Amino acid sequence: MDDYIGLDVSMKETAVSIRRGGKRVWRGKCPSDPKLIADLIRKRAPSAKRVIFETGPLSIWFYHALCAEGLPAICIDARHAKAALDMAANKTDANDADGLAHLAEVGFFREVRVKGFDSMLTRTLVAARTRLVRICTELSNQIRGLMKTFGLVVPAGKGSTFEKNVRGLLVDQNGLSAIVLPMLEAWRSLRIRAAELGRQLVAEARQNQACRILMSIPGVGAITATSFATAIEDPNNFKRSRSVGAWLGLTTRRYQSGEVDYDGHISRRGDRQVRGLLFEAATVILTRSSAESGLRTWGLKLRERVGFKRAAVAVARKLAVIMHAMLKTGTFFDRTVGAVA
DSSP: OOOOEEEEEEEEEEEEEEEETEEEEEEEEEEEEEHHHHHHHHHOOTTEEEEEEOSSTTTHHHHHHHHTTTTTTEEEEHHHHHHHHHTTSSSOOHHHHHHHHHHHHHHOOOOOOOOHHHHHHHHHHHHHHHHHHHHHHHHHHHHHHHHHHHTTOOOOOTTTHHHHHHHHHHTTHHHHHHHHHHHHHHHHHHHHHHHHHHHHHHHHHOOHHHHHTTTTTTOOOOHHHHHHHHHHHHHGOSSSSHHHHHTTTEEEEEEETTTEEEEEEEESSSSSSHHHHHHHHHHHHTTTOOOOHHHHHHHHHHHHHHHHHHHHHHHHHHHHHHHHHHHHTTOOOOTTTOOOO
16 A cells, blocks of 8 residues: 655654555654655655655755655645644644645645755855845945944945945044944955855856846846746746746735625735846836837836836736746847737
8 A cells, every 4th residue: 555654844853654544554753864764764654655745944955865765755835734734733743744644645735846956056146145245235334324423424335435435434533443444344355255156146147048048138137037047947847938927926916705806916925036136127127227128118108007116016027927938938038029918
């Protein structure tokens, strides 16, 4: 008979539940090491049909490691599993593992596509660079705020201009210099490291055919192209390009019950980082881009009717659809695309 396994994964230990023939046959715990878990499953459940666990910080590692061990690993959406797991009277790791094993047995789950390690490595590069840039901005704002308390207003300027202005104002401020200069050195070091990661990101984007295709769109740079390409991975993961907008949470949510039926705000589901980058690209297309295109013309007309923010969201959604179609066909941006709503 087939065995169905549920794994409730945590940082140190993983709760394991095994079902066979509609009944639980074994339940226990194991260190959160895919190899040890695979050995346990082969011992306790030699006819494993499905090994199910939820999305989480360790899900990518677990999925690829368990698949490498030859197990039928399946990662499911934690939000979908929550509704079934909440039926248990007590919330424990063991009960969650039982619930996941039950879902595996009845087949009532939605499998999540797990990204490859190469894509995650590139996404980590983007995330690290973004975090360093934000920390630099926070430090510079903190320095400005501290100096303003003592009547030292740092003039507008970024980069080396900011550093020069700060050092110039601290010439005769011995007490304040001992506090601010270490922060300034930390800001300078972080800025250098962020620039290094930025150059690495641009170099990799220029060598990647998918990124070169996406960067042919005015307003789409290396970061947006890289993030979108690694999020999509294989364009064939989506049957229709129009599905990408909904997958990224850029389509409106609908609520219908009885006589009540209305559309709300966008769902904001999916990849938050990619959605934000697409919104930034749409903003650039509507405000700063001088390259005329059908997409920009359509967005500007829409802005006159519904306002800037709604128009930017609509352009971001249409941009996601166009970018997926470009990846699927391998063609560069056609400025006549997007003229029709």
